Structure formats: structure tokens, C-alpha cells
Amino acid sequence: MSRSSYRLLPNVALADIAFRANAGSPSELFESCSRALTDVMVDRRSLRAVETRTLVLRAEGLDGLLYDFLTQLIIIKDVDSLLFKEFDVKVDREGKSLTSELRGEPIDRERHRLRNDVKAVTMYMFGVKRSGARYSATVVLDI
Amino acid sequence: MSASSKFKQVSDVVWEVPTSYKEGMNVPARIYATKKLLDGMDQGVFEQVTNVAALPGIERYSYAMADAHWGYGFPIGGVAAFDPEKGVISPGGIGFDVNCGMRLIRTNLRYKDVKPKIKELVDLLFRLVPAGVGVKGAVRLNQGQFEEVMRWGVRWCGENGYGWKEDADMVEEGGYIKGADPSKVSRQASSRGISQLGTLGSGNHYLEIQQVDPARFFDAKMGKHFGLVEDDQVVIMIHCGSRGFGHQVGSDYLRIFDGAMKRYGITVKDRELSCAPFSSKEGTDYYGAMVCAANMAFANRQVIVQRVREAFKTVFKKDAEALDMHIIYDVCHNIAKVERHALDGASKDVVVHRKGATRSFGPGHRDIPLPYRDIGQPVIIGGSMETGSYLLLGTSKAMTETFGSTAHGSGRTMSRTAAKKQVRGEELQRSMEKRGIYVKAATYEGLAEEAGMAYKDISEVVDTMDRAGISKKVAALKPLGNIKG
Numbered sequence: 001m002s003r004s005s006y007r008l009l010p011n012v013a014l015a016d017i018a019f020r021a022n023a024g025s026p027s028e029l030f031e032s033c034s035r036a037l038t039d040v041m042v043d044r045r046s047l048r049a050v051e052t053r054t055l056v057l058r059a060e061g062l063d064g065l066l067y068d069f070l071t072q073l074i075i076i077k078d079v080d081s082l083l084f085k086e087f088d089v090k091v092d093r094e095g096k097s098l099t100s101e102l103r104g105e106p107i108d109r110e111r112h113r114l115r116n117d118v119k120a121v122t123m124y125m126f127g128v129k130r131s132g133a134r135y136s137a138t139v140v141l142d143i
Numbered sequence: 144m145s146a147s148s149k150f151k152q153v154s155d156v157v158w159e160v161p162t163s164y165k166e167g168m169n170v171p172a173r174i175y176a177t178k179k180l181l182d183g184m185d186q187g188v189f190e191q192v193t194n195v196a197a198l199p200g201i202e203r204y205s206y207a208m209a210d211a212h213w214g215y216g217f218p219i220g221g222v223a224a225f226d227p228e229k230g231v232i233s234p235g236g237i238g239f240d241v242n243c244g245m246r247l248i249r250t251n252l253r254y255k256d257v258k259p260k261i262k263e264l265v266d267l268l269f270r271l272v273p274a275g276v277g278v279k280g281a282v283r284l285n286q287g288q289f290e291e292v293m294r295w296g297v298r299w300c301g302e303n304g305y306g307w308k309e310d311a312d313m314v315e316e317g318g319y320i321k322g323a324d325p326s327k328v329s330r331q332a333s334s335r336g337i338s339q340l341g342t343l344g345s346g347n348h349y350l351e352i353q354q355v356d357p358a359r360f361f362d363a364k365m366g367k368h369f370g371l372v373e374d375d376q377v378v379i380m381i382h383c384g385s386r387g388f389g390h391q392v393g394s395d396y397l398r399i400f401d402g403a404m405k406r407y408g409i410t411v412k413d414r415e416l417s418c419a420p421f422s423s424k425e426g427t428d429y430y431g432a433m434v435c436a437a438n439m440a441f442a443n444r445q446v447i448v449q450r451v452r453e454a455f456k457t458v459f460k461k462d463a464e465a466l467d468m469h470i471i472y473d474v475c476h477n478i479a480k481v482e483r484h485a486l487d488g489a490s491k492d493v494v495v496h497r498k499g500a501t502r503s504f505g506p507g508h509r510d511i512p513l514p515y516r517d518i519g520q521p522v523i524i525g526g527s528m529e530t531g532s533y534l535l536l537g538t539s540k541a542m543t544e545t546f547g548s549t550a551h552g553s554g555r556t557m558s559r560t561a562a563k564k565q566v567r568g569e570e571l572q573r574s575m576e577k578r579g580i581y582v583k584a585a586t587y588e589g590l591a592e593e594a595g596m597a598y599k600d601i602s603e604v605v606d607t608m609d610r611a612g613i614s615k616k617v618a619a620l621k622p623l624g625n626i627k628g
Contacts, residue, residue, distance in 0.1 A: 015212075115589065
């Protein structure tokens with residue numbers, strides 16, 4: 001297994017899509033989750049990294065921070081029609097804030113291999129867990 | 144042990160789960176299903192319908208309809224009514240896609256008129272009605288105009304060139320629910336919704352050209368009330384909701400209710416059952432915001448209706464009026480509303496949550512449009528794109544048994560991942576075309592995920608509700624052409 005990765009959970013939430021991500025740090029975990037979310041919406045290989053956005057967020061803890069971060073990616077998709085190919089996330093030591101640099105481009109229906117539109121991150125099974133030096137997150141997306 | 148051997152059988156299609164099933168249940172649960180459907184339901188339905196039974200202020204029963212399957216918090220196919228003072232309102236009892244619903248439009252065309260032009264029609268509709276990831280509609284609004292949409296729904300559309308004067312009357316609640324409060328909608332929710340009017344979305348949403356199935360036009364006499372006079376008449380069905388707007392409203396208030404529950408001393412058996420007292424500030428705020436999303440959904444379907452009329456006019460070279468393209472009806476199937484129902488010998492306001500469930504008001508109800516008031520409201524139940532849909536009528540029995548509610552669709556039985564493993568989108572498209580259904584989808588993956596085999600048998604669901612007497616079959620509707628998000 002690479003240092004950060006995710007796998008789909010096909011038997012969770014039949015009408016929707018669930019995944020579990022693993023990583024060696026909160027920052028890598030957030031990057032894995034953002035790749036998983038984007039992979040549900042588009043084949044990332046068809047995207048180019050030509051536009052950069054910076055996102056700074058604060059929350060009460062890692063759970064809320066991840067929920068807000070993924071929700072922001074969905075909002076940017078709907079409001080600005082932007083999808084991202086690359087994600088650099090830095091979560092602070094306390095797990096209460098992050099800065100991220102997101103690189104992608106506006107949706108192009110001719111060139112991008114689009115998949116499912118994600119409408120929301122649900123609270124179902126949602127959460128970040130730490131086991132020793134590893135972090136994992138379970139996320140169920142409403143399609 | 145099978146569910147049918149665990150639960151009390153009330154009739155051949157009604158089962159009861161007693162309050163002893165789980166600690167904290169305030170009322171029993173009732174499940175509408177044949178033995179086969181009941182035993183085929185996932186365990187999640189039984190856990191969720193009984194979790195709902197434990198919510199404060201629930202009245203009479205927690206219900207699961209024949210199409211019930213696991214959802215977030217409430218099961219999809221769930222109905223629950225709450226006392227407005229002692230009870231709660233819960234986004235999990237409405238669904239993220241607020242006022243997802245069905246709209247049915249008639250034409251005076253017949254199968255033989257439409258069949259030769261079905262590809263031209265579907266291809267044009269696919270261009271006119273945006274579907275898929277991150278799409279935007281053609282209606283450009285500023286914030287003030289969008290707030291008018293939130294308040295007035297289809298009425299706004301009628302006044303702004305997106306419909307006919309009479310359209311709003313043929314939509315549940317007259318095209319808008321009273322009580323919208325745009326000040327309770329977050330800036331982010333507004334920014335997601337403002338450019339989405341007239342878009343189909345994705346997932347299980349669709350726009351379908353259908354014909355009355357000549358072999359299953361069950362009640363032609365009632366059909367005439369809807370303008371269905373031919374046994375192969377062509378109709379158009381629209382299934383979509385409030386898009387990202389409704390989802391954002393739901394997400395915003397789930398976070399707010401998480402904190403509110405602690406203040407009000409409410410504990411729930413599942414985080415997705417987050418709720419607040421209906422009469423509390425948080426409950427009132429959410430209701431005002433949720434109604435905004437519901438009215439946006441009515442308007443969204445209305446703008447799509449106008450696009451459909453344009454497409455038919457272009458292809459058939461006749462005005463939509465000449466094609467008799469009137470709305471038969473529009474139903475919400477993800478909603479909470481304050482309704483008056485008979486309860487314990489009195490007439491009482493209750494907050495009815497229908498999540499994946501359809502209103503099914505019987506003859507004589509004042510909320511039914513005049514043309515249908517004597518027969519009961521039209522109930523539109525959508526199936527998968529391969530198996531077709533149904534038009535039914537609401538009944539008096541639904542008023543006395545289920546707070547005027549029935550099922551909404553067929554209900555998924557297979558995950559999206561499993562469906563994609565079983566069939567490829569391209570193959571499915573070809574196989575459907577051989578069977579006389581021309582389908583165009585935003586993506587082949589999305590098409591495969593919505594294959595008919597991933598859903599329950601809609602006919603069994605509809606037969607169950609008909610046998611239970613909480614809605615009565617009028618006509619089955621066969622797909623001819625379909626656009627998928």
C-alpha cells in the first residue's frame with residue numbers, strides 16, 4: 001500500500017458512493033480524500049492543472065475540518081465549475097485548520113471524462129480515526 | 144429469521160413492528176409490503192423505521208412503504224407525522240434533495256407519431272436540458288430574483304415567461320409552499336442554486352418520453368380526467384429536485400441541529416436523524432430554508448417543462464398548446480409539510496415528513512386541484528428507465544391510514560459499483576434501443592449504474608399499494624426515450 005490511498009466500499013449506501021482512505025498523516029489523508037471525491041466525479045487523468053485555488057479553513061477538530069474541506073470542493077464544482085487534479089494540503093498540528101493549494105481547470109464536457117455528480121458529503125459513518133501512526137477516514141457521498 | 148416471521152401481520156400487505164422491538168420506540172412501526180417484498184428488504188429498513196418511531200412527538204406510527212430501502216436517518220420510503228409542539232423536524236426525514244419529485248405532462252400525440260422522431264426529440268432535449276456534473280442552466284438570476292424563486296416557485300416562473308398561467312394550479316401546493324424564508328438560507332447554498340434552474344442533475348434523475356401502456360391502462364375512465372383518452376397516448380415524465388441548493392440547505396442545518404439537540408436534550412439513535420423541535424428557533428429556521436429549496440425544485444421542474452415544450456414544438460412543428468402539453472400533475476416525494484389530518488377523533492395539524500414517499504390525498508380534499516378534486520389527487524410513481532412508471536390516484540383510505548401517503552418509486556437493490564460490474568453503459572444503451580427505448584446519458588458509467596436490474600420490481604411495489612388501498616392504479620407508462628443525468 002502506498003503512503004496514502006483509498007478504496008471504494010461497494011456495500012455501503014446502495015444508491016450512493018462510499019470510500020475509506022488511509023494515510024500516514026492528516027495532510028496526506030485529506031489529499032487522499034480529495035482525490036477519491038474527485039475520482040467519483042471525473043477521470044482525473046483527463047484534467048489539466050492550469051488554474052490554482054487556495055483554500056484556508058478552520059474547524060473544531062479533524063472530523064469537522066475534513067467535512068468542511070470536502071464540502072468546499074463540491075461547492076466550488078457547482079459555483080465555479082472547477083474540478084481539481086492536484087491537491088497540496090497542510091493540516092496544522094492540532095488538526096483544527098488547514099491551508100491547501102488546489103490545481104485544476106474549469107469543466108469541459110468535450111474533453112473531460114465526467115462521471116457522477118456529487119451533491120453532498122453525508123454524516124453517515126463519517127469520521128477520521130487514528131491507529132498508531134496511521135489515519136483513516138470513512139466518507140459516504142450523496143449522488 | 145425472516146422479517147415476515149418476526150413481525151405481526153395486520154393484513155396481506157401490512158406488517159407491524161411493536162414498540163417492544165427496540166427501547167425508546169414511542170409508537171409501533173408499520174410496513175406496507177407483500178411477504179416477498181418484506182423478506183427482501185434490507186435489515187437497515189427495520190432498524191431505521193424503528194429509530195424514527197423513537198423520535199419525540201411522533202404520531203400514530205412510523206411507516207415504511209413497499210419501496211422502502213436504507214437511507215440516511217429515515218429509510219427511503221419512510222413517512223412520519225409529528226406534533227407541531229412536542230414533535231421535531233429532521234432533514235434526515237426529508238432527504239438531501241429537498242422536493243425531489245415527479246412531474247407528468249400530457250400530449251395529444253400517439254405512439255405512431257412519436258416513434259419515428261424519438262431520436263431527434265431525445266437528442267434535442269439532451270441539448271436543451273443540461274444534465275451531469277456541475278452543469279448550469281440558461282436562466283440567469285441575481286440574488287434578489289433567486290429569492291423570489293425561493294418564495295414563489297412555479298408562480299415566479301409563470302410571471303417570468305417560463306410557463307403557462309394555469310401550470311401552477313396543477314402542481315402540489317399550487318406551485319409554492321408558504322413559509323419560505325430566504326434569510327435562513329446560507330450564502331453558500333444560494334451560490335450553488337442560483338445557476339441551476341432548468342437542470343436535471345445526475346444520479347437517478349431523468350426526463351422520459353413515455354406512452355400509456357395499452358395492455359395496462361387499468362382505469363381508462365379515470366384516465367380521461369387527466370386528459371388521457373388514447374390507450375397509447377404519449378406523455379413526458381420529469382424526475383429531479385432542488386439540485387445542489389437543497390443539498391446545501393440540508394448540510395448546513397445538519398451541522399446546526401447537531402448542536403441544537405444537545406440544548407434541547409434530544410438524543411437520537413443515528414447521527415443522520417439530527418433534528419430540532421419544530422417550534423424551536425432552529426426548527427423554524429430550517430423549515431423556512433427547506434421551503435425555499437422546495438420552491439426552487441418546483442421552479443426547476445417548471446423551467447424544464449418549458450424546454451420540453453420548445454423541443455416538441457421544434458420537432459413536431461406545432462405549438463405546445465396545439466399539442467395539448469398541459470401538466471397532468473407534479474408531486475413532491477422528499478418533503479415535510481404542515482397538514483391537517485384526522486387523529487384520535489379530532490382534526491389536527493401535524494408535520495408530515497415524506498422521504499421517498501408521495502402524498503396520496505383522497506377525493507374531496509381541498510388541496511387537490513379542482514379538475515381532480517372529486518376523484519383524488521394524481522400520484523406519479525417513477526420506475527427505472529427500463530421498466531417504466533405508473534400513474535395512480537390518491538384514496539380516502541390513505542387519509543385514514545398513512546397521513547395521506549403512498550410509495551414513490553421502485554427502490555434500489557444493487558449498489559452502483561455492482562451494477563457497473565454487471566453491465567457496460569454502451570451495451571445497455573444498445574440493448575435498450577433494441578427494445579424500443581432510445582436513451583442518451585451524460586456518461587455511460589452513470590447509465591450502467593441506473594440499469595433496471597439495480598432496482599426492485601416496480602409493478603410489485605405498485606400492486607402492493609393498490610392492494611393496500613392507499614393509492615389506486617390508473618395507467619402504466621412505458622418508456623420510449625430517456626435522458627439521464
